Amino acid sequence: MTRRFIFPFLPAIIAFAAFTFSAPAQQIDTTRTGPDIQDEELLENLTGDQEDSQVLDRLEDLAAHPVDLNLADLSTLQTIPGLTPMIAASIIGYREKYGPFTQFGDLARVPGMDRQTLELLQRFGTLSTTETQAPLLGKTTVEFRSRVMQDLETARGYLEGKYPGTKMKQYNRFQLTVGEHFRFGVLTEKDAGEPRLADFFTTFLEVKNVGFADVFVAGDYNVSAGQGIVLWRNSGFSKSVETISSIKRSSSLISPYRSSLENGFFRGAAWEKQFGALQAAAFFSTHTYDARLDSLTGAAGSFDESGLHRTVTERAKEDNVSETLVGAHVSVRITNPWVSGEMGISGYSSTFDREIRPSSPGAFEGTSASAVGLDYNLMVSGTNLFGEWARSHTKAIGGVSGLSTRLFDGFDLSLLYRYFPADFVSLHGYAFGERNGGTRNEEGMYLGLKYRLFRTLTLRGYMDVFRFPGRTYFNPLPASGKDLLVQTDWRFAARTLLTLRYREKVKDDPITIVDPENRRIITNRTQRNLRAEIMYQPARFFRVRSRVEFVRVDWATGLSSESGMLAFLDIRYRPRPDVQVYARVIGFRTDSYESRVYEYENDLRGVFANSALYGSGQHFYILLLWEAFHGMRFSAKYSRLVRDNVRSLRSGYDEIAGDELSRISIQVEFRY
Numbered sequence: 001m002t003r004r005f006i007f008p009f010l011p012a013i014i015a016f017a018a019f020t021f022s023a024p025a026q027q028i029d030t031t032r033t034g035p036d037i038q039d040e041e042l043l044e045n046l047t048g049d050q051e052d053s054q055v056l057d058r059l060e061d062l063a064a065h066p067v068d069l070n071l072a073d074l075s076t077l078q079t080i081p082g083l084t085p086m087i088a089a090s091i092i093g094y095r096e097k098y099g100p101f102t103q104f105g106d107l108a109r110v111p112g113m114d115r116q117t118l119e120l121l122q123r124f125g126t127l128s129t130t131e132t133q134a135p136l137l138g139k140t141t142v143e144f145r146s147r148v149m150q151d152l153e154t155a156r157g158y159l160e161g162k163y164p165g166t167k168m169k170q171y172n173r174f175q176l177t178v179g180e181h182f183r184f185g186v187l188t189e190k191d192a193g194e195p196r197l198a199d200f201f202t203t204f205l206e207v208k209n210v211g212f213a214d215v216f217v218a219g220d221y222n223v224s225a226g227q228g229i230v231l232w233r234n235s236g237f238s239k240s241v242e243t244i245s246s247i248k249r250s251s252s253l254i255s256p257y258r259s260s261l262e263n264g265f266f267r268g269a270a271w272e273k274q275f276g277a278l279q280a281a282a283f284f285s286t287h288t289y290d291a292r293l294d295s296l297t298g299a300a301g302s303f304d305e306s307g308l309h310r311t312v313t314e315r316a317k318e319d320n321v322s323e324t325l326v327g328a329h330v331s332v333r334i335t336n337p338w339v340s341g342e343m344g345i346s347g348y349s350s351t352f353d354r355e356i357r358p359s360s361p362g363a364f365e366g367t368s369a370s371a372v373g374l375d376y377n378l379m380v381s382g383t384n385l386f387g388e389w390a391r392s393h394t395k396a397i398g399g400v401s402g403l404s405t406r407l408f409d410g411f412d413l414s415l416l417y418r419y420f421p422a423d424f425v426s427l428h429g430y431a432f433g434e435r436n437g438g439t440r441n442e443e444g445m446y447l448g449l450k451y452r453l454f455r456t457l458t459l460r461g462y463m464d465v466f467r468f469p470g471r472t473y474f475n476p477l478p479a480s481g482k483d484l485l486v487q488t489d490w491r492f493a494a495r496t497l498l499t500l501r502y503r504e505k506v507k508d509d510p511i512t513i514v515d516p517e518n519r520r521i522i523t524n525r526t527q528r529n530l531r532a533e534i535m536y537q538p539a540r541f542f543r544v545r546s547r548v549e550f551v552r553v554d555w556a557t558g559l560s561s562e563s564g565m566l567a568f569l570d571i572r573y574r575p576r577p578d579v580q581v582y583a584r585v586i587g588f589r590t591d592s593y594e595s596r597v598y599e600y601e602n603d604l605r606g607v608f609a610n611s612a613l614y615g616s617g618q619h620f621y622i623l624l625l626w627e628a629f630h631g632m633r634f635s636a637k638y639s640r641l642v643r644d645n646v647r648s649l650r651s652g653y654d655e656i657a658g659d660e661l662s663r664i665s666i667q668v669e670f671r672y
Contacts, residue, residue, distance in 0.1 A: 043608075044600045045082070045241050055235055056608050057259045058251070059124075066126040069107070070100040073333075075342060075377060078250035080124045082242050085384030086406045087112055101127050112406065114452060136210070138179025145173045147604055147667035150192070153660065157653030163193030163310045170197065171260060171606075181210050189260045193310035200307060202265075204256035215272040220257035220265050223283055224249070225329045225346040226375025226388035228431040229399050229439060234264020238436035241487050241501070243448035243462045244404055247416045247432050248386055253281055253329060262307030263289065266325065277333040279344075284326050288319040291354075299355040311653065325350035325428075331375075340379050347372035348428065360473040362441055364425045369393050371426055382406060390426065398424035398439070400431060402446075410452040419443050422470025434466045434483070441470045456491040474510060477522050481507030495538065501531040511559060524556040529597075545570040553595045564590030566597040566613060582623040589616040604635050604667040617643040617659075633669040638662070 043055065059081065067080055069091060077088035087110070094110045095101060104122050107113060149169040157163035169192045175185040183206040188198040204219035222233035228249045237246045254272045257265040266285035273280055290307070291300040304317045331344030349370040356365050373390030382405065389399030402416035418433055420426075422441045429439035432446075444466030451459045467480035487501040509525035533547040551564040568586040575581070582602045590596055593614045601609040602623055613619060621639035628634055641661045643649060649656045 041600075042081075043610075055237070056606055058233075058235065060606065061255075061258065062124050066124050068128050069121060069125045070095060070128050074340065074379060075250065078245075078248070079252060080120060081237065082120045082245050083117060084244045084412060085248070085379065085386075085404050086382065086412060087117055089379050089382065089384075103127070112409075114458070135179060136181060138181075140179075141177040142670075142672050143173075143175040143177070144670045145171070145606065145667065147171045147607075147665060149607075149663060149665040151656070152662040152664065153656045153658065155193075155650070155653065156655040156657075157193055157310065160653070162653050165190065165193045165195040165310065167192050173258070173606075175258075181208050182206070183208075183256065185256060185258060187258065187260060191308055191310070194308070196309075199309055200260065200262050202257055202260075204258075206256045212273070213271050214274050215252075215254045216270070217254055217256050218269045220267050221270045221283070222255050222257055222265055223253065223270060223281070223327070223329070223428075224251035224255070225253060225281075226344060226373060226377075227386060227400050227402075229375075229388040229390045229426060229429050230346045230371045230373040231327065231329070231348065231428050232430035234261065234430060234437070235259075236430050236432065236437060238432070239434075239446075239462065239464060239483065239485070241460050241485070243460045243485075244412045244414045244450050247402055247414055247446055247448065248384075248404065249432065253279070254283070263303075263305045268325075277335075279329075279331045279333070279342075281329040282326075283328070286322065286324045289321045289323065290317040291320045292317055293320050293354075294357070297355075297357070299357040300352075302358055302360075320354070321356070322353045323350050324353075334378065338380065341377045343374070343376045343378075345372070345374050350427065362422045362425075362470050362472070364427055369425065369427050371429070373399065388431075390429075392425045394423045394425050396421045396424040398426070412450040414446070414448040416446040417444070418446075434464065434481070441468050441472065443467050443469060458489045459487070460489075461486040475508070475522070476510065477508075479508035479522065481505065495536065497535045499531070499533040499535075501529070501533075503527075503529045509555070511555065521557070526554045526556075527595075528552050541574040543572040547599075549597055551590070551595050551597055562591035562595040564588070564595035564597050564614070566599060568599060578627040580625045582621075582625075584619075584621055586613070586619040587617075588613040588619070590614045601639075604637060604665055605669065607665070615643050615646065617641065631671045635667045635669075637665045 042059075062079070067076060069077070074085070074088055074092060077083060077091060078085060090111045090113070091107070101107060104118070104127065107118055107121055150167050154167065155163070158167060170190045171188075173185070173187045175183065177183045184204070186203045187201070189200045190197050191199065202220045204217055204221060207213060207216040223231045224233050225231040226249070228236060232249060233251070236249060240246050254270045266283060267287040268283065268285040270283035271281060290304040292302050292304065293299070294301055300321045303321070309315045309318055325348055327346070327348030329344060329346040331342050333342045334340060347370070349368070351368045355367050358365055370393040371390050373388050375388035377386045378384070384404045386403070387399060387401035389397060391397050398420040400416060400418040402414065404412065404414040406412050416432065418431065420431070420433070420440045420442045424440050426439040430437040431439040433439070433442050434444060435442065444464060446462060446464045448462040449460065453459060462485050464483040466482070467478065468475065469478050471477055483505045485501070485503045487499065490498045492498055504526065506524055506526045508522050510522055529549060529551050531547065531549040533545065535543065535545045537543040546569050548567045549565065553562045566586065566588045568584055570584040571582070573581045584601065586599060588597060590613070596612045596614040598610055598612055601611060601621060603609040611619065619639070619641045621637060623635070623637040625633065625635045639662065641649075643659045646659050648658065649661050
């Protein structure tokens with residue numbers, strides 16, 4: 001039904017630009033008043049096209065516990081997403097010379113500071129005037145969040161009785177904080193179709209800065225050390241327009257687990273303590289995983305990371321494998337006029353109660369695994385040198401080495417080399433790479449640039465060349481590729497921002513040629529994306545964004561070219577300080593899933609929405625946030641997808657008859 005596919009957005013973009021040039025100057029309001037949610041612009045800049053919901057939990061926790069810009073050292077400052085090592089070093093140098101910052105406006109005087117970085121510091125930083133010792137039992141804070149999400153259409157699994165649970169997806173999180181030293185949390189979640197109200201359950205008790213420990217966590221937790229080669233949470237920033245800071249892993253060493261993802265964390269206890277220049281941490285975990293078992297041998301063939309327990313088949317995989325793990329991390333802080341930073345060593349040893357026999361070549365197999373690595377993060381004459389190299393139980397050595405530096409005023413550069421042999425196995429690593437987090441069977445070199453030509457014009461770009469030396473389950477031969485991105489951000493009028501982006505990715509791709517033999521060959525797949533976007537804010541309470549994106553996919557042999565297009569019009573309206581309204585209308589048309597286009601969406605706090613749209617049709621959503629009174633917040637979202645010329649959406653037991661899919665989400669948050 002092509003009558004549903006309408007593109008009113010190109011004229012809108014032209015109108016925005018023309019109106020902006022003729023409008024009087026006015027500064028864009030970047031203050032956050034009223035209801036506050038994650039910003040899809042920030043998420044898109046940090047994660048690219050990755051679907052990483054743990055990033056939300058990390059950003060939310062950082063906003064609730066901001067970094068003290070007057071006290072934080074180099075490593076702590078770099079936990080702020082998007083903050084480059086050079087700016088972090090400049091902040092420390094400025095406050096050592098002129099004293100602590102008294103207001104955020106003082107940060108604008110830091111050498112190299114730009115508007116975008118200043119906005120990040122306002123969001124994730126705080127300014128203390130004096131260092132005081134918090135009382136053991138301080139103010140008690142109670143937080144509660146509950147949400148429900150449900151598709152209005154009914155999937156095949158419910159109609160045929162395969163899904164015994166309700167269509168509603170439910171989430172509840174409770175947190176109790178006592179002063180600055182104690183925190184307790186509980187989270188439960190039920191996916192749509194699951195019969196149990198608390199199908200997933202996680203809890204933690206955190207103690208900070210109390211005698212025996214700087215951090216102690218009992219229950220579920222994450223360990224993030226070095227550059228993610230040996231130990232890292234199951235989440236990390238990937239290649240994106242943050243071309244300098246995205247390649248480096250930076251996080252607190254031990255943190256409680258607060259996400260609803262049902263894998264990628266430890267369960268047990270972890271301890272961390274600073275002894276002068278020496279930092280030590282130790283942890284223990286015993287955790288179960290979903291896995292498919294071989295009916296004859298009882299061995300686990302593969303892990304199931306979906307977390308879904310709806311059908312009989314899915315429930316048969318639940319908690320079939322248990323891992324017991326012990327580990328430690330030790331680092332030393334270096335401070336002298338020429339070199340500052342830290343160096344550390346981390347390692348773990350784990351044992352499984354079943355033999356692991358994967359079908360994917362090069363994946364972990366056996367009953368025990370271990371890894372030990374050396375990491376470093378040093379500032380040398382204004383250049384940040386960082387990396388981590390490790391040896392796994394397979395005796396293979398892999399790791400990353402990188403640097404970030406400012407060549408001259410306004411021009412930053414980053415380099416990263418990564419090497420993970422095909423036999424390198426890192427069960428709990430999550431390193432930077434083409435397959436972000438896939439810390440094995442990859443070698444690559446990344447170059448990132450950022451150049452601020454003028455106060456209103458910034459150029460960014462990266463080139464990444466990579467190869468996969470070993471075969472995989474999907475790729476029977478070694479493969480290689482390259483990835484190029486160039487973006488310009490131009491604030492050509494005081495209240496208007498124009499963004500232009502070009503991306504080209506070339507990668508070896510296995511395809512099946514349609515002939516009597518159904519031959520499978522490796523060929524080059526080239527994808528080019530071109531994006532134009534305008535953000536316009538005519539008043540403090542109203543903002544408009546409009547985007548057009550084109551995609552083209554070519555194969556060197558075997559298949560014909562494909563193309564796609566997406567356009568959207570997005571508004572943010574704040575009629576009063578306690579109410580915000582977000583709305584977006586999207587039109588899209590692609591030849592197939594191969595030429596799909598992505599669009600990040602604003603959503604309820606804690607919900608990650610990065611939609612892949614393909615075929616042709618329209619997508620619409622409206623999001624309402626209301627801060628009813630101090631400490632109580634309500635939010636609701638309605639979305640509707642319409643696809644042209646299809647009889648059903650999705651596949652398998654998730655299949656929905658018809659060409660429409662609607663969803664409603666409601667959330668209530670309480671803080672006292």
